Amino acid sequence: MNKQAILRDFIETVWNQGKIDAIPDFIAAQYHIEHDPGDPWDGQRLDVAGFQNRVAQSRAPVPDQCFDIQALFDSDDSVCMTWLWHGTHLGEIAGIPPSGKTLRMSGATVYRFDGQRISGHWQVADRLGVFQQLQANR
Template identity: 30%
Template sequence: MTGKSPSEAAKAVIRRNTEEVQGGGNFAVFDELFADDFVDHTPQPGRTPDKAGARELYEVLRAAFPDFHAEIHWQIADGDRVTTYKTYHGTHLGEFFGVAPTGRKIQFETVDVMRVRDGQIAEHWGVANLFSLMQQLGAEPIN
């Protein structure tokens, strides 16, 4: 066997997004990897559930945490869907969700599922521990 299985190829697309786009800020690769009709089924607050909303979130994260990167703990693929468990790391050097830069090192976990179609990310479902992140930044809880 010489080629990658569809599941392995899908995992490689997601890993490339995690490493080159999220971790490296390479938005030319973002444009290559995300389908024009991308749908985010769990968009973050204030973001649209489309490709533009995902790009905006990535840009906000890179601006707030210039050294933003992920440690992938594991990935499991089932056909065209890839589940990834990872921990994001960074240093808070820019405004984030209304919180002024603190200079603090942060980390938070996420689990997400991305569907890959024809070598591009077409859909996303995810859960991020943003409560932990906001606590690390010293944000006041909402009552």
């Protein structure tokens, strides 16, 4: 399977459907979050269990979240994905109680590959926009 197909399957299965048990099928033994400002895991190296914990914690306040892939571009060992994200605010985020409102965000992520496994990412995302939406929903 090519890297773009693997990434599409990973995003749909893990992030959109929340199938945390499928993570070992996609993630390398060590996953490096190279650059992801505003993400509590920025700069960390995670094993598979650590990545599973990250996904569970990230999805908890917005369990119906969905990444809509806009475009994919690949190079030798990576795939760049531009995306739009949305989900319903059903759990506390940064001390802000659930509003039941839809949150939206955009971003771009470069996923690194080690063979057929995803081994890390470098990402920019509009977290400020999400925070502004949370403040407006109070």
